[in-house]
Amino acid sequence: MNEQRPGQDQTPAPEETPANSIRMRTFQFIMLIFFLVLATAGLTVFALTFGEEKAVEVGAPARQEFQKLFSAYDQLQSEYYTEVESDALINGAINGMVEALDDPYSDYLSQEEATQFMNSISSSFEGIGAEIQERDGLITVVSPIANSPAEEAGILPGDKILSVDGESIQGMSVTDAVMLIRGEKGTEVTLTIQRGDSGNTIDLTVERDEIPLETVYAEMISENVAHIRITSFSQDTYTELVEALANMEEAGMEALVLDVRGNPGGLLTTAREIADLFVEEGEILFQVEPRNQESEIFRATGGDKIDVPVTLLIDGGSASASEILAGALSESADVTLVGENSFGKGTVQTANDLPDGANLKFTTAKWLTPDGNWIHETGIAPDVEIGYPAYMTLPLFDTEAELKEGVISEEVEVAEQMLQAIGYEVGEVDGLFDETLTEAVETFQEDNELEVTGILTGDTSYAVIDALREKIENDDPLVQRAVEVIVEEAGLVSEPAAEEPSAEDAAEEPADDQQTEPE
Known part of the structure; x- marks a missing residue:
């Protein structure tokens, strides 16, 4: 017989059954999981607070190929002699990856560059109007856009742009070169151009304009x-x-x-x-x-x-x-x-x-x-x-230079070829401004109602260049050959297009049903 003592619980103890045992073990397991979660959280907080920045990996697992990149980034950030912008390092790293492709058609634009580029595109297409790409480290013209300032200035496919407003762009990316060349309508940009295999260059000043939208x-x-x-x-x-x-x-x-x-x-x-x-x-x-x-x-x-x-x-x-x-x-x-x-x-x-x-x-x-x-x-x-024909790919000569009898230069040779192409007798094309060339210039000046001086400069030089452009537009040998081919293939008889009478001619020639009486 058991003796009761003061303060002792008088409720009888439950019997230990299999069900009670399972519940007890389940409770202990849950408590263990809870403890592990708390411990892990504590260690994470400690690591984030006192450990290195990369002590905890969140998200994708670490990629071994980037460890060298991380190491270089950290060293530059902590040891470079001046403070370094993080964005500049990251943009430079991406640029480096793109340049490593050695692909002139792949490019990276930072946020600022992308914004500038999109603004320049959306702002009425203002610029000089030329498609460019990088070739062998040089910015090369693929083609000027029709009726653009670039075409009117005489820029041709294959021209190499060496500098923009005196700043060398050799080795520069296409994106950076575009940023320098583009600009607001009415502003000017001076391009240093190299054409063909010649080592000589010429400066072309192009006035930016709204690029034609017609295609x-x-x-x-x-x-x-x-x-x-x-x-x-x-x-x-x-x-x-x-x-x-x-x-x-x-x-x-x-x-x-x-x-x-x-x-x-x-x-x-x-x-x-x-x-x-x-x-x-x-x-x-x-x-x-x-x-x-x-x-x-x-x-x-x-x-x-x-x-x-x-x-x-x-x-x-x-x-x-x-x-x-x-x-x-x-x-x-x-x-x-x-x-x-x-x-x-x-x-x-x-x-x-x-x-x-x-x-x-x-x-x-x-x-x-x-x-x-x-x-x-x-x-x-x-x-x-x-x-x-050679005259269609001639470089432009300096219209402000004074070319006259006795001068020997490559620009004189270009002028000789231009005058010859538009129908003037210049003698031997040799770069020497001789008496025959003087007579040709005088005749050209007479024909175009210019002051007759025999000297190529200013208005006379512009007039020669404009006359050559008109010849190229109206007498295109490639178009003529294409017409010959299509006419022959199609078995057509092709006659020149009839010219519409001018307003003056129409005023002088009355229509058939118009009554006229002497005054």
Whole structure:
């Protein structure tokens, strides 16, 4: 018999059953987990408070290939002799990765550069109007845009821009060079240009302007042959071209010379839409081949097609989307290509915005012609090759210099070739300003109602350059050859386009139904 003692619990103790034992062990396990969670949290707080910055990895696990980058970043941040901006180091690292690709079409724009670039694009396209790229460490003109200040200043495809306003841009990225060259309408920029293999340079001062938004120019160059020039492949180019084609059909177009000379390219989608107009349904337009993937084949769709004979004009300034069009028309529509070998850009780029507003543009694929040819850095060869006459690629001479009898220089030689091209007898083209050249200049001045001095400078120099430009515009041998080819292929009889009478002629010649009486 058990004796009760004061203060002792009088409730009988529960019996130890299997169920009670399981509940006890479950409770102990839960308490253990709770303790471990608290301990882990405590250690994490301690590490974040007193440990090194990279003591705790959050998110993706550490990647061994970045350890060297982290180490370099930390050393520069802590040991460089002046304070370093973190953003500058990060932007420099990304730039370095992009430059390591050795791809002139891949580029990185920091947040500030991307903002400036987008502002410059959206602000009425103000600049000089030239497509440029980096080649062998030099900023090289792919092509000036039609009717742009760059074209009017005489800049040509292949020209190398060595400096901008006296600042060397050799070794500079395309993005940085663009930032220097672009600017507000009405402002001037001086470019130091090197042309061809000559070591000589010339400074061209170009007044920035609003770059023409039109990309399609059409005219009838004979009674039945139309000439349509496409200067770039923008969002509205397809619509402009369709409208131009309709106008030319109304004007009597029976054959077409399509012209993408000096066209640096543009949107892939626009090139596809335009090529589709000339290629029969189901035929291949081009192929796109990403890395380690099968080529994606783009074929022509149904719909309205251009049903007149076509030739296509190309040259060394025809690049990218222009070459996609040339490849499609040549290999899938048997269109004859006339002119010079094209530029040779066979890659596709994608531009991606980064979280902070920066932009990364890089090559994501290469494109192939319908037959599977990759034309990168080789270009497309024309079926009928015809080059530009020498006078069409002449450099400009200094209009402020005073070239007169007795002067010997390369600029005199350029002036001799210009005057000869526009029909003046200059004697031997040798760079010597002799008596024959003096007489040629005097005759030119008389013909153009200028002060007759026999000296090339100022207004006379400008007039010579303008006369040569007019000859190039009205007497283009490549267009003439393309017309000959299309007329022969189509079996046409082509007559020069009839000129509309001027307002003065119309006033002098009354209409048939107009009654006239003597005064």
